[in-house]
Amino acid sequence: MGDRQIPGRLLESLKSWAVALLAVLPLLVVYLWSAGQVQEQEFRTTAQLNAFECVGSSEPCVPVWVLRPEPYMEGSLVRFRVIGTRPSGKVSREKDAKLPRWAHDLAVEAWQSRKGAVRWVSKPGHSAIRTAVFMDDTVHVGQAPVRGQYPDVPWEHLLVLFVFSLFMLLLPPRPVPVIMSFVAFFYLANGMFGYRADAEPDWIYSFSHIYEGTDTALVVVWFLTAAISLFISISYALNRFKGWCRTLKEHRIAYTYVLPAILGMGILVLVPFAFGVTLGFFNHCKGDYTFVGLRNFWEILSGGGASITNPLNFWFTLGVTLMWTFLNVLLHVSIGLGLALLLKNPLLKMRSVYRVLLILPWAMPNYITALMWKGMFQQQYGAVNILLDKLGLGGVSWFSSFWTAFTANVVTNTWLGFPFMMVVSLGALQSIPTSLYEAADVDGASSWQKFWNITLPLLRPALFPAIVMGSIWTFNMFNVIYLVSGGEPGGSTDILITEAYQWAFKRGERYGLAAAYAVLIFIILLLYSWFAQKLTEQKLD
Amino acid sequence: MSRWKTILIHGFLIFFTAMTLYPVLLVVRKSVTPGDNFERSLSPIPSRVTLDHYSEVIGSRDFNGRPLFWRIVLNSVVLSLATTLVGMFLASTSAYAFSRLRFPGRRMGLMMFLVVQMFPATLIMIPLYVILDKLGLLDSLVGLVLVYSTTAIPFCVWTLKGYFDTIPREIEEAAWIDGATRFQMFWRIVIPLSRPALAVTALFSFMTAWNEYILAETFLSRETSYTLPVMLQHYVGTHSTQWGKFAAGAVLVSIPVMALFYILQKHLVSGLTAGGVKG
Structure with a gap:
């Protein structure tokens, strides 16, 4: 028995080792690639700086043309005249004709940027940096040789990795998770301390400036690799990976049915979502994105320097949003339920006529509703003000103070939203068996008692999800706020979603800040629905 | 009483x-009243009647002199129908799996469809713009169809799943004994039996596409690829307030969707609440 077990176990461990190596291999490739990229980037930066100094110094190390832009221009074209060469300093007309095309192009670039320009030339066995420097209205162009050691494969890193792997062989069976977590850590640490422009030994500084100055693509690759290896390591550790493959096979029919929807959602909702969340950690300025860590979130949560009564303050907007959601849902449910209770009675005349007319707001496109009500609240010609005038109350300038503008928004949204609650309540009411009411009648219950003890408890399972859904919709009700009050006066009636929109498209394209806002909205709603779910579970038990 | x-x-x-x-x-x-401003009157009956606004909206032309209104109507109709079809296909298949089959990840998937509804549209807009740009689908109806149908899916999945749950499994079991495949059970039994819920979800997908304007306004830039909401929005946009044309356009845009709504509204109660009431 024992003899047969030993080769089996050996085979098993060999197999798990093969899997581990196969898993590590792509990681190594990614590592080599990214390390090479970083080193090359560093090398290029230093070489370029050297070339710049070389050409720009008063005693240049290479022959340099000195060019002056011609006084006339054709469109955006600039012409240069050679006024000298350095270091010889001799002016010669013959040089004029010999000025190569690349020197001219580079000079234009340098002149336009008012600083300088560099270009790499690489030929086998020879590479150079062509540089143009802009100094006192002249452009100095030269071709400096590349100095310094070209980056090599980081053999010592690989050696460390392999020695570590060999060392792992001595450890008991499941080596994969350990290796994977090691690699994951390695990648993260790499980004944190490995390739920073200025190496600060201060840990706190390092944490607050993680990945600063590093190429964004590299950061993404590092993060992805770390995430993937962590994922694999954890799943191995939980001994799930094989199980997953098995369940995938077992339930392939179910997965086939779900796949199209998941795929569509994945590409068009989840990927943009992940992208958007990532954007929350960046700052956008004129097409450039820079990584700023949690600074956007800090700016929002600390109020961005605005006092709590200032509409730009996050907490102010949050308060308005919560009030807006609560009031609307309250009005929707009470009006909807009230009408449903009246319409429930099958003996009521013209019941279906009322029902058909009352769901009209639901059928109307809601942007039309919003614009229509904006017209109704218009100061001079709006129906609301005319009515107030006729009643002798005098017109109100609806959008010039917070409470009136807020009221206008709430009225619009109430008009828009009560039919949904009415229809849901009607459906739920119809499903309550009449025998319950008959039994209550026999016992001599009042109609209030019947409502409180029969109708409400039986309504809850249908009404509760509708309320949760409705409050999420109201929380994100962009159209009404944006089209009716537009945040007037002074952005005070903006809710979180319109505030985010304002930051992205109205106040200087701060995409990063807007994305951070959106992430916060998402977190709030997630907490809310989680809480609501806990509440229903308790109620149902 | x-x-x-x-x-x-x-x-x-x-x-x-x-x-x-x-x-x-x-x-x-x-x-139907002339002029571009509202008049100071509360009566819903117009003092003077004219159809000028309607003829102006319908007779609008693009830069090349081709009829613009019908082009835009065509855009909206194609967009909404395609969204409905794609959305219904995606939602009904996955709702069926969620209702009938037990598989690992089912709970998580359902939760995901619930959570996805909380994503604010503004968060998704900028990345979507980039993605559609990369796919070359910006300024095209195909891109919008994909976006709309995926945004409509979560609601449709939940509604349909709730309804499928109320259909007794015994019918399918009987069919299973008679040798029906999984797909036949889905296509021949469950789908025909859940007509109310399908009607409601189709209506909502249609309305999503027909009424949406923020994404449409952001993604569409050529006048000939506009949808009706974008066109209407431009009548009372920042530069002009042509309330007359807006009102005429609003009536024209609302009529088809309201007609559809009223045709399907008898299913509304049963289609929407079947799942919830059961619990």
């Missing part, structure tokens, strides 16, 4: 119905 109580109930209902109808009547009034 006492006489007074009946009168009270009717009075109450009439009041609410009037409140509901009045703003709509004002828009209709505006659409």
